[in-house]
Amino acid sequence: MSIIKMFQSKFKNRQASYMMVTILAMLESCSGEGAANIDDVVTLFRKFYKTRIENDKLPEKNDRDMANVDSMSLQQIKSLVLRNPVHHLNGLIIYDSNQGLLRFKKEIANQLNGSTKRELRMVAYQNLYGYYKSLDTYQITTKDLADLPIGYAVSAKDISLLSKQNQMKGIHPIQNDSFKAVIILCTIGGEQHPNEWLDHEKTLLKYYLESRTGAEGKKVYNENLSTNRSISNSLQDGYPLYVFVREQKGELFHYEGKFLYKQLVTEDDGDMYFELESEKGEEISNGSIPDVSKEEILKALEEFDLTKRNTPDWIDWDKKKRQKYAILFKNKIYPPKYIVKMATGINVGLFSGGEQTNSYLTKRGFEIIALNNELPGDVKDILGHIYKYIKSKGFNYELSFIQNFLLSLKTKPFLILAGISGTGKTKMVELFAEAVGATTLNGRYNLIPVRPDWNDSTDLLGYSNLQGEFVPGKLTQIIFAAQSNSKYPYFICLDEMNLARVEYYFSEFLSIMESRKSINGVITSAPITVNGLKDIITFPENLYVIGTVNMDETTHPFSRKVLDRANTLEFSEIDLSNFPEQSVEKQKVMLIENDILRSEFLTLKDCYAGNEDFIKEKVKILGEINEILMPSGLSIGYRIRDEFSIYLFYNKRWSLLSEDKAIDYQIMQKILPRIHGSSMGVEDILKELEQFLSSKYPMSKRKIEFMLRRFSEDGFTSFWL
Template sequence: MSLPVELSSIFRSKQKSYKMVLVLAMIETWQETHDKMLELDDVARRFLTYYQYRETQNLVVDPPPPKVTDRWEFMNIPQVKSLLETPIEALRSIVVKQSGGAFLTFADSVWSQGEEVLSELQNYANRELDLYHSQLGSKQGSGFSLKESLDRILHTYHEAKSEPFANHPLGALFRRKLPEQLRSLPFVSEHIRIQGSVGKGNWAGVPWIALMDTRITKSTQYGEYVVYLFAEDMSAVYLTFNQGVTKPKTDLGKREGYAFLEQKVIELRESLDFEGFSTDEDIHLTSAGLGRDYQVSTAAYTRYDASNIPSDDQLIADLEQLMTTYKEYVDRKLQTDQVDDPEYPVETAEEIMDDEVVRERLDSIKTYIKHKGFAYPPGLIENFYLSLKTKPFVILAGVSGTGKTKLIKLFAEAMGATAQNGQFTLIPVRPDWSDPSDLIGYSDLSGKFRPGRVTEVLLEASQNSSKPYFICLDEMNLARVEHYFSDILSILETQEWKDGRITTAPIIHGNSLVQDEDQAVYGNLSIPENVYLIGTVNMDETTHPFSKKVLDRANTIEFNDIFLAQFPDEDPDSELSPEPTSNQFLRSDYLQLVDAYHAESKALITKTTDVLVQINRILEEIHAHVGFRIRDAVCFYMLYNERFGLFSEEEAFDHQLLQKILPRIQGSSTSIRRVLLNLMRECVGSSFIVNDYMEDVALLFEGRKLSDLLNQAKYPLSARKIASMLRRLEEDGFTSYWLS
């Protein structure tokens, strides 16, 4: 026999075990008296006996209300009757009558089905209680306390914001511990994805923990979900039934997006039961931009003040009640085919930004590359990753045969980006390229737009924003880079934040296209944030040098070390599958220094800038000093490295000195020699006397002098390159970073 709907529904949102025990107490009272009018005192007595018995037998049991007493043995009947007001009110099939006393009874629809339904209800309640106590015992044994976690966040977050973001324990609490603990709750189904965020590289003003049903939404940027939102001043945390704001605002504009969300709130409040939760706009999280977003997107909420966080039982009961309402909403959408699941990035940013996850992901990429039979110098993959994350344009330089193109292909392939799925594109550069038409496209004589290879990639990437797309310009300096690539370089400089995404000015303006169909497809196409441009270069008599415009915008990674003694794995047939990776793994978090300049990053930015100021004084003699663009890029690289812990601080700056500063130096004058020697002093320390080598640089290469200097160098990679450039200057009368 199935239970009546009104009875089965009473178990959907339990407040502790009170409702189930109340039902049992009522049935037992009726079994003894056979009177449909059940005296409240008798029901309360049986209710109390149940808990006192479990308590004396040391069985798992819900505690009594903490404001009343800490043990059931000290409770009395008046206190129990007061306690029963809430579960009585929650059980809508029960009414209270005042006629010669206080009485309880089931609704007429229950009595009309006879005694069998009460027997079935009694069995059902006992089964539910057994399951409930089993789950309660597991929870109590796990040491999980939601109250303790919320208290810790509310009382330590302000202090944490003045501390380094990377590796902070609060980050681990949000990203791993709390999601794992919430996942263990019995009412959290396998469809629920739990994600916490304290910010992307910097502390968030309003941190959050969201529970999303992946059948209707995989991102907090769209759709509906349950989320804990912490007030910026940490005065409270709100448990809310909320909506994603980013996608509606992006698709409809801010004004229309807000109107859409406000209408959705009205529909949710009218169609769902939010009993016990507030359904007004009186939610206060922050005084700035996000405040309005949260106010218009919240359908229901309950507020927990920092000074009075409820018990674990109440917190979990509230969460279960809201999750039950959420499940009903999801089921309704699935049944009516109203699911709108757009191609939108799954927000794994916080998981990926975690230092351990980044290192693990890089290790798997290196393992994949090694499995394919290729070996690269230590630290190269980490350096390549940091360079791409700093700016999506990197140049790989080196002698032919070192595997530059293969590195790009395998790095992309390890992330699930291949030529077959369109996420990796190899474009061999032709010596006759003199304009951007081969890359961007052109309009033919009929006015029809013929897209170039880069435009085709940009279009596809803009439609799949969660996936990274790699463009490899092979031997990019066979033609003059400034002639065919300058438009793209200029557009890259227009990057800015818009609704949480990186956008650029259009690479193709709609009004430059003649045909309407071309305007619809390519009009105002920009460079999406998920496109990464990597060029390979060889420097010989067939190639062209780079201008400072190109060098300023790229990290130039040179590797000439070849490990011929490296061999493939002995089991070449074994499969090692790529791991498809979200674009968030590579996407930049900073575009301007203001994006990164916070209390926890200020010290490293200041220290890095001080070193660059000293280097600029040296470079000014040959007019090769750097500007704000390079300062910002170097600082970003250093901040990413600190966050992920890939290199020591000195190793990271060594890479930047080698990749951003030295490529700017070339010439044959005495000034070039003096600049290189002064830079050598910066690399190896104050014991290096520049004047000792101004007249005869050859002295530097006598005996073990250079080896000893490199062994003590603060920046050994840069020192070795400077020595190579000095040797070339001594032997040929001219030197350049690009001559080896």
């Protein structure tokens, strides 16, 4: 049985309020080990009843001792606590008379963390509500609001009595001669208004405006409605927003604290919501986070791994735009504020910038790293910058080509740039990297010229010399650098990569690339075997490899193993009259972090849920192409299907290329490079593809026309010039 159910089974047999009040007092004053000084508990116990009297409510039933709290000494109250609630809670709490401590039993204390403490507090207040509702007409007054404890339970009817408004409403402005405020009743994930927390610490609330249903069943919003305006005007007029939340309809609402109006947001579908931010979180009387040991924080990290990390709410938590920092511990990352909350039982939403939480953790020996979560809207700005930067260097590429380049890198960190010599392939890689802050000076852009005599991977990865010392290759050095600086992207340009057979010197690396998987939010791979190297190296999530190729008599053709693993971008259309513009404004380098390029989806299943219709529609196009390819043994595998779909999904999410143009690029880059030969079957395939592609995909159609002409003239054809 869970500890919450254990306490609930005790509370339901209540004859007075004492058990619930004792537990609330213990939760407020206990240490990380689950022990509270009996005198502190008694003081808080008495305060509860005196506060009820001050707020014009009955402290207890007339025949109960605490009904006369003003006439009782602290010693009398202590005796009451020990003989009544402590006795009735036997099995869950114990009194250590030698040390003067009330303790949660060990098996209970071991399960107490921020989450269970919060839940236990709410259960206690629910039972207090059930007990007191027969004693007082008003369960909440304006006096209560002055110092209302977090977790306090109310019903919609209680708030309606206070505000004198319909209890079906969610927004309740209250104003009299001496008091002005707004009470907000929020149902998380409600049917009409799917309100939600925007962060795991529950300090940012997405709360939909009051609306009416229009003629076509669509919600109609009026931000000038008096109730809606009472929220948006609260900040400038200086009155508080008291927020009460429940997780589902039919439950009581629990007090979450005072909130501040931040902004009004209109979603793409026209729905409108307020973004509200917690003013203080839970009250912290001394203005700081309660002191706990490093061991308590380690316990919270372990608890997070066991109970939170792989749950839907916490998968990819670090990618959310409001997550700015993480704890890095044993190659895993953890949310700092939530871990402190788990360890202390205190909501640290007060410290929204994260600095106090971070300082708290670093003083206890934990490493804090900064996260960079680009908003999707920033992608177009970044692409615009890259386009302008490259143009300012005297090179002209279409914006769509730059967009395709980024989409291809994000889909898979391996590209091939193909074309005749002198078309700017190598320069394109260098300038793209430079535009996002990766240069030869800072070591994040590296040009590796491929040599014709490479017949294995030792030149890239390294070898042991005659003295038995390991001599790292250039690629190994770059991998180590990238792993030690994972915040920023690293680029490798394998120049003229087909001067040697790619399968000879790069096949191990291609296979390792296919083993990539996401573990705890970090993309890693199987280890790369390097003879003589004791350290384990993997493919870093911030490494991008771009190969340039020329197709002439001095180079080697590519196998399908290589082509299936890359997007192949062609440089073939040269406009010699395209001169550099003299008036282009000089552009500065923009320091871009890795998240904008990092692969979010490694296989189709990673992005399939919720996007089924879109992906099925696109895979259907690929299936029709596959039907044409199958007779000649050129069938498409799952790898191409996945990368084709992921590319199109990224493009849809960022609204970059038109859908047809994106598909056109993918046919050019994933399908056509695989087609070559001299058999009549190859010609038949090309003719069928030409008919299938029509005018919707002009780049691919032109390429197929070129390949057919070549077949007609030479009796052989391929994608390559």
